[in-house]
Amino acid sequence: MNRIATIWLWRxxxxxxxxxxxxxxxxxxxxxxxxxxxxxxPDRAWASLMRGFSNGDLWSKLAGTLEHMAYGWLxxxxxxxxxxxxxxxxRIMRTYVAPSLEFLRxxxxxxxxxxxxxMLGLTQAMALFVIAFGAIWPIMLATIHGFxxxxxxxxxxxxSLQMSRLAVILKIALPSASPDILAGMRxxxxxxxxxxxxxxxxxGLDGLGHWVLLSARAFRSADxxxxxxxxxxxxxxxxxxxxxxxxxxxxxxxxxx
Amino acid sequence: MANxxxxxxxxxxxxxxxxxxxxxxxxxxGKTIIENLSLGVRPGEFLCVVGASGCGKTTALRxxxxxxxxxxxxxxxxxxxxxxxxxxxxxxxxxxxxxxxxWRTAAGNVSLALEAGGMPAAERPARIEELLRTVGLPGxxxxxxxxxxxxxxxxxxxxxxxxxxxKTLLMDEPFGALDAMTRQGLQDEVLALVAASGxxxxxxxxxxxxxxxxGDRVIGLLPHPGRIGIELAVNLPRPRDQLSTxxxxxxxxxxxxxxxxxxxxxx
Ligand SMILES: Nc1ncnc2c1ncn2[C@@H]1O[C@H](COP(=O)(O)OP(=O)(O)OP(=O)(O)O)[C@@H](O)[C@H]1O
Ligand SMILES: [Mg+2]
Numbered sequence: 001m002n003r004i005a006t007i008w009l010w011r012x013x014x015x016x017x018x019x020x021x022x023x024x025x026x027x028x029x030x031x032x033x034x035x036x037x038x039x040x041x042p043d044r045a046w047a048s049l050m051r052g053f054s055n056g057d058l059w060s061k062l063a064g065t066l067e068h069m070a071y072g073w074l075x076x077x078x079x080x081x082x083x084x085x086x087x088x089x090x091r092i093m094r095t096y097v098a099p100s101l102e103f104l105r106x107x108x109x110x111x112x113x114x115x116x117x118x119m120l121g122l123t124q125a126m127a128l129f130v131i132a133f134g135a136i137w138p139i140m141l142a143t144i145h146g147f148x149x150x151x152x153x154x155x156x157x158x159x160s161l162q163m164s165r166l167a168v169i170l171k172i173a174l175p176s177a178s179p180d181i182l183a184g185m186r187x188x189x190x191x192x193x194x195x196x197x198x199x200x201x202x203x204g205l206d207g208l209g210h211w212v213l214l215s216a217r218a219f220r221s222a223d224x225x226x227x228x229x230x231x232x233x234x235x236x237x238x239x240x241x242x243x244x245x246x247x248x249x250x251x252x253x254x255x256x257x
Numbered sequence: 258m259a260n261x262x263x264x265x266x267x268x269x270x271x272x273x274x275x276x277x278x279x280x281x282x283x284x285x286x287g288k289t290i291i292e293n294l295s296l297g298v299r300p301g302e303f304l305c306v307v308g309a310s311g312c313g314k315t316t317a318l319r320x321x322x323x324x325x326x327x328x329x330x331x332x333x334x335x336x337x338x339x340x341x342x343x344x345x346x347x348x349x350x351x352x353x354x355x356x357x358x359x360w361r362t363a364a365g366n367v368s369l370a371l372e373a374g375g376m377p378a379a380e381r382p383a384r385i386e387e388l389l390r391t392v393g394l395p396g397x398x399x400x401x402x403x404x405x406x407x408x409x410x411x412x413x414x415x416x417x418x419x420x421x422x423x424k425t426l427l428m429d430e431p432f433g434a435l436d437a438m439t440r441q442g443l444q445d446e447v448l449a450l451v452a453a454s455g456x457x458x459x460x461x462x463x464x465x466x467x468x469x470x471x472g473d474r475v476i477g478l479l480p481h482p483g484r485i486g487i488e489l490a491v492n493l494p495r496p497r498d499q500l501s502t503x504x505x506x507x508x509x510x511x512x513x514x515x516x517x518x519x520x521x522x523x524x
Contacts, residue, residue, distance in 0.1 A: 153355040161373035
């Protein structure tokens with residue numbers, strides 16, 4: 001049995017699971033086990049999804065969510081890598097700052113949402129702040145870890161080559177920490193999506209979160225499910241894209257195992 | 258041994274040592290690791306350092322590299338105090354697996370030294386190819402270190418060190434982890450490279466035969482704290498040859514002397 005055949009078998013199996021899940025969903029809807037007001041069948045959800053795309057409503061909501069997510073995630077990545085690099089490359093900072101980060105990290109982001117609203121109001125800026133604040137942790141902690149774990153021998157190589165501080169960071173520390181950083185960025189992607197939806201719901205910002213909220217209030221369950229499905233697909237597609245980028249950027253690691 | 262410090266003082270009319278330890282003492286973590294070490298290495302000399310495990314060979318080499326600063330005494334390079342590591346001094350680490358950048362190919366690893374030396378990007382590929390050919394790695398430019406054998410990785414590290422165009426090459430048991438055949442091949446390659454470049458070499462090894470085979474001079478260190486216990490001039494003809502040099506009566510005599518010294522230190 002070769003590897004390709006195994007992979008295809010796994011794919012076929014997971015497709016079968018998904019298909020039977022949708023079939024079960026359709027069955028429950030058809031038998032009206034749950035009121036159609038709350039649970040549309042996959043047929044109605046699909047029709048609503050198509051309608052939303054053809055009249056452009058869903059496109060603009062999707063674009064809104066992607067925008068919130070992307071800005072927050074990028075801001076978190078830049079700040080997280082920069083702060084993480086500063087803390088991770090200095091032993092003193094690691095000793096004194098890292099423990100308080102470990103204390104802050106488990107703090108639920110939802111706890112700072114009221115603070116952000118009080119300070120920034122129900123605005124895009126508030127959303128950006130909350131998303132970036134939530135998404136920064138995995139990236140920053142991964143960067144600190146990655147920078148702290150750089151092989152000391154490589155720093156000695158850099159010293160004997162009299163490399164500049166900037167060159168050491170760009171050519172040695174960052175590439176060495178890149179597997180950790182990219183893994184952190186992948187985790188943050190999901191966090192950023194969740195927080196985008198939360199902020200859209202709370203602040204009424206244009207996006208899928210808002211669409212889902214309005215559909216629920218108006219008992220348009222098919223639209224509601226269309227939005228939820230689209231959010232699921234967004235999460236899946238972005239994380240697959242990130243994995244592909246990781247795979248490309250870390251091709252050198254493949255030869256190490 | 259009391260006048261060990263005197264022995265290496267610069268004598269007028271003699272060439273100035275390229276690397277000079279004068280009364281160097283190093284304490285690390287409250288322990289004296291090297292004590293009152295004085296040693297001059299002439300330009301172009303091949304000096305081998307032997308000694309029991311833990312006697313301070315690596316530490317002495319790191320002092321010569323500028324990676325450690327002495328607690329007292331001083332290390333000079335070309336008559337200037339050595340305050341930090343410098344590009345003219347290249348160091349070949351024993352653990353080649355850790356000293357190479359795993360995310361860079363063989364060419365990229367050599368390039369690191371050229372970049373540090375400020376060579377324009379356009380001139381690098383030709384130089385990289387030349388260096389990889391010199392160390393016997395032509396055609397492996399695109400391989401990552403993890404795709405290479407131990408011997409190839411150590412060759413690559415040597416290529417990167419040569420890219421620094423060093424005046425001094427420091428080698429810390431560079432062949433310690435390699436099998437006997439690879440080792441002998443690399444010994445001859447290093448001798449040829451050094452002869453061609455005229456670099457000064459300090460070569461640390463556990464292997465007494467290797468030390469005599471390669472060196473112009475062999476020093477043996479005594480442990481706790483590290484200091485010079487024996488010094489032997491190796492008057493064997495060059496170029497050396499794996500068979501005839503090792504059978505030379507002088508080789509056998511030196512080998513015996515060094516062996517007795519090491520045995521005595523282990524008691
Ligand atoms: N950073 C350090 N702090 C404290 N002690 C150290 C440090 N580095 C080395 N030592 C001690 O100094 C002594 C000499 O170490 P060194 O590595 O120079 O020995 P070596 O001769 O190279 O040994 P080997 O042949 O095993 O490589 C050892 O006893 C070691 O434990
Ligand atoms: Mg050692």
